[in-house]
Amino acid sequence: MxxxxxxxxxxxxxxxxxxxxSRALNENGNINKKTREKVLKTxxxxxxxxxxxxKSLVQQKTFTIGVIxxxxxxxxxxxxxxxxxxVAYQSKYQIILAHSAEDQQKEKLAIRTLASKRVDGLLISTAQxxxxxxxxxxxxxxxLPLVSFDRCVYDIGVSTVSIDDELSAEQITEHLIKIGYKKIAHLAGPVTVSIGKKRLNGFKKALKKNKLVLNEDFIIPSGFQEADGYNSMKKLLKLPKTKRPRGIVAVNDPAAFGAMKAILEEGYKIPEDFALVGFSDDIRAELxxxxxxxxxQPAYELGRIATQKLIAHIENSKEKVEEIILPTEIVVRSSCGFKSSS
Amino acid sequence: MxxxxxxxxxxxxxxxxxxxxSRALNENGNINKKTREKVLKTxxxxxxxxxxxxKSLVQQKTFTIGVIxxxxxxxxxxxxxxxxxxVAYQSKYQIILAHSAEDQQKEKLAIRTLASKRVDGLLISTAQxxxxxxxxxxxxxxxLPLVSFDRCVYDIGVSTVSIDDELSAEQITEHLIKIGYKKIAHLAGPVTVSIGKKRLNGFKKALKKNKLVLNEDFIIPSGFQEADGYNSMKKLLKLPKTKRPRGIVAVNDPAAFGAMKAILEEGYKIPEDFALVGFSDDIRAELxxxxxxxxxQPAYELGRIATQKLIAHIENSKEKVEEIILPTEIVVRSSCGFKSSS
DNA sequence: AAAAATATTGTTAACGTTAACATAAGGTTT
DNA sequence: AAACCTTATGTTAACGTTAACAATATTTTT
Structure with a gap:
């Protein structure tokens, strides 16, 4: 070399x-034009x-953002x-990407490593x-500035960027109720994770609002992966027929995919036997x-806004800590059994 | 702060x-056990x-890999x-992720920036x-060690990790030929990109091998995006019926999705009117x-192996430059019109 | 032309760590 | 007890850059 x-x-x-x-290369300070040209040429x-x-060592700034x-x-x-x-690119930041693989230990380690690498800020979506x-x-x-996004952490004084998980879960549950379903189960995420808890709350709220009794057995502790949805649904299918729910609200789309697999596998039909709804509009959902x-969920937008907020925190320590909430939209397809009136 | x-x-x-x-913290060299404990506690x-x-400055090593x-x-x-x-994680490297968005200028800039950040190595899949x-x-x-993957660059003395694009394209084209199609078109990627060129070559080879004439009009310069496939297919559909191909080999799945959209949109049927095949088994392909x-393509494996090779180059300057080729598998679904004999 | 202002360049130290060499303390061998 | 290891610790310089201040050259003002 x-x-x-x-x-x-x-x-x-x-x-x-x-x-x-140094001055010539950084185009700052006063410097003779000719000198600068000579430097650049050389x-x-x-x-x-x-x-x-x-440079980072001297300036105590790496122009790097850690993303977990x-x-x-x-x-x-x-x-x-x-x-x-x-957004990072536009502001001349690079991103170090770390994958927690839903594992707390890995997430911890990633945070420590990124802090050691002196990233200027951290963008985290919490592991399951x-x-x-x-x-x-x-x-x-x-x-170290930190912005929590999607799966957020509250009350630790950091900005968060997410959607209104509770409201959205309430809406989609209510959508099932409006169609006519009364026995509705929820494949729930871990309540230690913001979206797990908030979506569960939204689910409960919808039942309450519509005066349906909440059957605790219909809240199945599940997870965010396809396999979690599959296993939970299998469990539900083991119940005697009369005790089964008719509608299923999954905590996210991958879990819904798993549930769908379990339902179809046992020869049941969607939505005839079970109405099913998910959350997040995975690229596969419509297919x-x-x-x-x-x-x-506006994923791209969420990434942009979280990063803008983080960079604002990085570059201005007085930047206000905020809870930013982005709008969602319910996407009605056939799995919920809704017949459009058109 | x-x-x-x-x-x-x-x-x-x-x-x-x-x-x-320093010695205590790094657990190396001779150091009194008690001293070390005291240091760690403090x-x-x-x-x-x-x-x-x-540390990176002193040791001339960042334990960071740039990925473009x-x-x-x-x-x-x-x-x-x-x-x-x-793989990076296991070897204690972090990755800086850069997105070229298929743009040459962005790719160039990314390389320069990553070199400035003194990444220990670079993993690149070339922009369109x-x-x-x-x-x-x-x-x-x-x-600076560099490993080129998927869309590779040859003859610059770096290791490459990819699949056998030419052979795979030949196989899937031949699959169409075996089913009985004779008029086959190729929605081609840019030939400046390895996979564009190699897949085109494979396509040609299959025709030649099976003694079909190569109609240059049936090689449609296209691209890797869905929109590219859509536009190219639209062009094909403007040809008078007798001059149209019956089989379509798309350079990748997104392009095939675009072509599929164009075909169905005009009321034609797949595979009855057009047989269509893609490349890469996108998560949506089966849906x-x-x-x-x-x-x-073994995407996960490809990432693993490319990284292993890169780290080998980083940690041993004598590591042999290699062209690594991973196996592929043809996945037959219904778009090609193949009737399984079972 | 002296004084003041400006433009340009230079010097020193610092960022936080470790490599390479130096020293000291204690223990062993003969 | 002199010579020699070991083990533990310390000193100096270096990594490549820039901040802060200092100095000099050039131009402008009076």
Whole structure:
């Protein structure tokens, strides 16, 4: 490997000080036009590549954002990442991507590593298995800006960007109720995760509002993965027929896909035997054997806004901590058994 | 923001030298057990977070890998990234993710930025619009390890990890021929990109091998996006009926989805009017209105292997440059019109 | 032409860490 | 007890850059 070219070498080459070269390369401060041209020419000639590591050390700033997501293969997250990347790019930040794979330990470690790498800020969507938040608190107390998105953490003094999970869950549950379903179950996410809890609350609220009794047995602790939905639905199908629900509200689309698989596998029909709705409008939702009624989340927009907020926090320590809520939309397809009146 | 805790502060606190503290924290070298415990305790007490930026500067190593991908929303890439992340994680590397959005300029800039950030290596899948490769050559000549994956660049002395695009394209084209189609068109990717060229070559080879004449009009310059496939197919559909192809080999699944849309939109049937095949087994392929016959690529595995190879290059400058080729599998669904004999 | 203002360049130290070498303390061998 | 290991710790310099201040050259003002 060639010896790397440094500012010093450029300086020696043209017989000037390092500072002058630095100034020329950064186009700041007062500097003679000719000098600058000479520096730039020499830099090019020698194949100079600036060393951001050294620069970061001096300036205490890396222009890097850490992004921690729980599951990159859910179509929601790549969309979010696209939004994140785009805004970051415009503001000259790069992103370090870490994948917690829904695992608390990995998430903790990722946070620590990213803090060590001195990212300027952190964007986190909480892993499913996370039950305590000391690790967030820790970095926050060190002054590292953090924005919590999608699966948020509240009350630790950070901005959050999400949709109104409770309201959306209420709406989609109510949609089932309006169609006429009365016995409705919820494949719930872990309540330690914001969206798990909020969607469950929304589900309950819809029942209450419509004066339906809440059957605790119809709240099935599940998870965010397809396999979770599958297993939970299998459990429901083991109930005697009269004790089974007729409508299913899954905590998200992957779980709904799993439930759909379980239902169809046992020879039941959707929506004739079971009405099913999901949450998040996964890219596959409209393509499933029975197209899935779901809630559309503005993933790309969410990524953009979370990043804008984070950069605002990074660049202005007085930036207000906010809970930002983005609008959703219910997408009615056939899995809920709704007959359009047209 | 709290003043950041440094090795020096720990050293002062316990009245020892920075070097001793450094040794204790890194668990290397000779050090008294008691001293080490004291250091660790003090580090914890003060809330010490090691500064990798400084460490990177000294050790000329960042434990960071740059990953540049052209389109994060194609389901292929998130899978690849999952593989990359996993292997990187195991070897204690982080990944900086950059999105070229199929744009040459962005790709160039990303490479330069990542080189400046002193990533230890680079993993690149070439953007669609890339026509020259100086920017690869440049970093390579600076001694920065690079592994080219999926959409590869050859003859610049870097390892490549891909599937056998030519053979796979030949196989899937031949599959159409075997079913009985003779007038087959190819929605081609840009030939400046490896997979564009290789898949086109495979297509041609299949025709030749089976003694079909190659109609140059049936090679439609297209692209990797759904819109590209849609537009190209629309063009084909404008041809008088007798001049139209009966089979369509799309350069990848998104392009095939676009073509499918165009075909169905005009009231034609698949496979009755047009047989259609794609490439890459996008997550949606099996769920489409007409399930798509395609080539399955081991995306996750590809990410893993590319990363293993890159880390090998990083950690051993004598590591052999290789062209690694992974196996594919043809996935026959209904869009090709194949009737299984069972 | 002296004084003042401006433009340009240079010097020193710092960012936080570790490599390489140096020293000291204690234990062993002969 | 002199010579020699070991083990533990310390010192100095370096990684590549820029901030803060200092100095000099040039231009403008009076």
């Amino acid at each position: 060639k010896k790397r070219v440094t500012v010093k070498q450029i300086a020696d080459e043209i017989g000037m000080s390092m500072m002058t070269v 830099a090019k000639k020698l194949g100079y590549i600036p060393n951001f590591v050294a 997501i729980p599951e990159i293969t859910h179509s929601f997250f790549p969309e979010v990442i696209r939004g994140i990347e785009e 298995s996370v039950t305590e938040f000391d690790h967030y608190q820790e970095v926050v107390s060190h002054g 499933m054997e029975v197209p899935l009624t779901t809630i559309r | 709290k003043k950041r805790v440094t090795v020096k502060q720990i050293a002062d606190e316990i009245g020892m030298s920075m070097m001793t503290v 580090a914890k007490k003060l809330g010490y977070i090691p500064n990798f930026v400084a 991908i052209p389109e994060i929303t194609h389901s292929f890439f998130p899978e690849v990234i999952r593989g990359i992340e996993e 619009s890339v026509t020259e490769f100086d920017h690869y050559q440049e970093v390579v000549s600076h001694g 489409m209105e007409v399930p798509l016959t395609t080539i399955r």
